[in-house]
Amino acid sequence: MTSPGHRGAIEGLSALEARLADELAFLQLPAPRWTPALEHEGVPVLDVAIVGAGMTGLAAAAALVQRGLHVVSYDEAPAGLEGPWATTARMETLRSPKQLAGPALGIPSLTFRAWFEAQFGRTAWDALDKIPRLQWMDYLRWYRQALALPVCNGHRVTDIVPRADALVELTIAAAGRSTRTFARRVVIATGRAGLGGPSVPAFAERLPRTRWAHSSDDNDYSELHGLRVGVVGGGASAMDSAATALEVGAAHVHLLVRRRDLPRINKGKGAGNPGFVQGYARLPDAWKWRIRHYINVQQVPPPRNSTQRVARFANAHFHLGVAIEDAVERGGALQVRTSAGPLALDFLIFATGFKVDWRQRPMLRHIAPCIRVWKDRYAPPAGDEDEELAESPDLGRAFEFQPRSGAHCPGLERVHCLTYPATLSLGVITGDIPAISEGALQLADTLAGLLYAEDIAYHYARMEAYDEPEILGDEWVAEPLPPVS
Numbered sequence: 001m002t003s004p005g006h007r008g009a010i011e012g013l014s015a016l017e018a019r020l021a022d023e024l025a026f027l028q029l030p031a032p033r034w035t036p037a038l039e040h041e042g043v044p045v046l047d048v049a050i051v052g053a054g055m056t057g058l059a060a061a062a063a064l065v066q067r068g069l070h071v072v073s074y075d076e077a078p079a080g081l082e083g084p085w086a087t088t089a090r091m092e093t094l095r096s097p098k099q100l101a102g103p104a105l106g107i108p109s110l111t112f113r114a115w116f117e118a119q120f121g122r123t124a125w126d127a128l129d130k131i132p133r134l135q136w137m138d139y140l141r142w143y144r145q146a147l148a149l150p151v152c153n154g155h156r157v158t159d160i161v162p163r164a165d166a167l168v169e170l171t172i173a174a175a176g177r178s179t180r181t182f183a184r185r186v187v188i189a190t191g192r193a194g195l196g197g198p199s200v201p202a203f204a205e206r207l208p209r210t211r212w213a214h215s216s217d218d219n220d221y222s223e224l225h226g227l228r229v230g231v232v233g234g235g236a237s238a239m240d241s242a243a244t245a246l247e248v249g250a251a252h253v254h255l256l257v258r259r260r261d262l263p264r265i266n267k268g269k270g271a272g273n274p275g276f277v278q279g280y281a282r283l284p285d286a287w288k289w290r291i292r293h294y295i296n297v298q299q300v301p302p303p304r305n306s307t308q309r310v311a312r313f314a315n316a317h318f319h320l321g322v323a324i325e326d327a328v329e330r331g332g333a334l335q336v337r338t339s340a341g342p343l344a345l346d347f348l349i350f351a352t353g354f355k356v357d358w359r360q361r362p363m364l365r366h367i368a369p370c371i372r373v374w375k376d377r378y379a380p381p382a383g384d385e386d387e388e389l390a391e392s393p394d395l396g397r398a399f400e401f402q403p404r405s406g407a408h409c410p411g412l413e414r415v416h417c418l419t420y421p422a423t424l425s426l427g428v429i430t431g432d433i434p435a436i437s438e439g440a441l442q443l444a445d446t447l448a449g450l451l452y453a454e455d456i457a458y459h460y461a462r463m464e465a466y467d468e469p470e471i472l473g474d475e476w477v478a479e480p481l482p483p484v485s
């Protein structure tokens, strides 16, 4: 039986969906399809294939559909379980402030706030502090359904091969079968670890896998009950992992933080303004490097509520200025060497972030050797070296991969990157809630323009063939000039 509150929420959402339909109609969105319907090997060619249907893939799909393009987004995850929110993330609430417009693409009824108020009302909105993690996933599910976005779940892209004939060939595994799809452009929207995977110290690879996890693994934390757990790192994921371990009854959780103090100020947040969002990509390389390196060095503080979630446990231990140097399994435990002395643990969690590592992304194996990264072209000033930045792809203004010197990969420029590692080249429009709409819209506008330009002969011929009269010739009667008097 549905409760009155639940019924009200359903009615609220229906009303919101009607308003959304109006807003889209007022803006004449989506545009009708205008690109030629191409076929290759008897199957339709997509204008754009998107790899990933997390928040970024959805926003990109929505923006491209609005521009009248034929798009499909593929995600290996089951429907509704894309991205970290309902899978590997362990925070109670989002870090991002509730009022951000997120992937709404400038349409008021597509915002989280509109979705929330439609169901729970303005008073509840005013009372809401931060967005609960799973509620954000519910919103993304609604976003996709309300826009009827073309997403294929359970479809893993296993290979991407650009070709000389202006097509990109994708191999896609689904339901135990492997098929090929062709697209004119491909957008990689595979998330924070999208061009690699977890970054863990080399000694972790020598430990039995039963003894450690990365914070992004979906391991069962209930197995940590009664154990001595070490969490390496001091960022948001470290706090979330530590808190989850404590909540399931870990005997002790030791946070091993290399820095002498936790970062307190989120410099990236302080840099955010429309100029930073729109203008960053135009900056000279030296400024891009300087900004991103500064933000990297300063680091992002863990959210206050996440830190308090850990600190309320008496068996949580914050060890600052303690670097982990090595660990071995001996005598049924982990013997950990730190810069402050030895520590005996049962399990280690590395909350050490992600890195670009092409080997961890087999779908990119064909193009990875050709892709230019920043270290191929740019040398930072002495003292400003930064491995994360050095390995970032050096993208063009169309979000496209560019070939490194001597590489032969025709069509590489048809593969576009909308993931976190694109941030050094293009700024904060390449992922995360604050500027994802700007990124999706810029990408959609750019791809629409590129597709138009490369089909110019087709569009010109269509213009010539266009024959819909606006006046019929019966509106007037032609007269000779009056005689000169």
Ligand SMILES: Cc1cc2nc3c(=O)[nH]c(=O)nc-3n(C[C@H](O)[C@H](O)[C@H](O)COP(=O)(O)OP(=O)(O)OC[C@H]3O[C@@H](n4cnc5c(N)ncnc54)[C@H](O)[C@@H]3O)c2cc1C
Residues within 6 Å of the ligand: 051, 052, 053, 054, 055, 056, 057, 058, 074, 075, 076, 077, 081, 082, 083, 084, 088, 089, 090, 091, 093, 094, 095, 096, 155, 156, 157, 158, 189, 190, 191, 192, 216, 237, 363, 418, 419, 431, 432, 433, 434
């Ligand atoms: C724990 C955690 C907390 C976060 N909190 C915030 C926050 O509060 N605010 C914020 O702005 N950002 C936050 N982020 C960053 C967050 O990841 C992004 O904002 C958001 O998830 C980006 O969406 P995305 O679509 O780019 O990536 P994701 O959400 O990661 O989606 C990528 C998708 O690509 C799919 N995929 C990958 N490879 C393939 C393949 N080969 N074939 C098919 N599909 C594939 C995956 O299944 C996945 O669904 C957080 C990240 C983490 C890990």
